[in-house]
Amino acid sequence: MNNYLKLFIFSAVVVGAYFALLASGFGQYIHSTAIAAIIFYSLQSLLLLWAESNFVNNDGQNFVLFVIGSISFRLLTSLLVAITYLVAIGEENTSFIMTFFALYLLFLGFELFTLMTNLRSNSKSVQIDG
Template sequence: MKNAYLKILIYTIVLAIATKIAATIFLLAISTIAWASLAFYSLLTMGIHAIVSPSLQSKKQQFIVVFMGTLGIRMFFSIAFLLLYLFFSSKIEISFILYYLLGYLFFVGFEIYLLLSNLRPDLKKGINKE
């Protein structure tokens, strides 16, 4: 599991560097809240991975229920973060909202990649077949 946290941290750093490079090339100003959203998604992914990872060892049906539940939890917290931004921000930036939604997609895709990479060795061994 510590290996997964390291991968999430590296992925976050790569996204931060890519964001900084894109902002420099296209002369965009990245707001503080955009960097906060990157940290938010990183911590949220770590927390959700801590919930889902133990269910990989159980039956497939339980894993699917836990995984779908955590997708709902992620969606709830993501919408709550965005609503807080919209409520408290005096200036609503469309660029931040697009960055935020792309961050959501990138981190959900990365979480699915992490889970599939954990399932691959079990598939090759024939473990957890029902």
């Protein structure tokens, strides 16, 4: 299955879970900016999938560097957005932090899952000398 389609399905499932939590009464634990955070992480994942498809060769070393770089990119941009939001609001907002970084972990898990499936397909094509 195409990674872009996987991202669309995953994002749709996360949005569905968001609305299910709102309908079930757990909406008080979710910050009002959750949809914006889902869009942010979806666009971030889209950018990383595009970069992977255009810049990563079948070279294993290049792929490992890309994985480390993509995780670092996701972490740094997430911290930048979260700190900017918290400074702009100027108040302690625990629900924002919990929601934002729960979504961070969900999308990081998705990214690692898709990258590892590509790593497995790349490692199968490598011949082991021995």
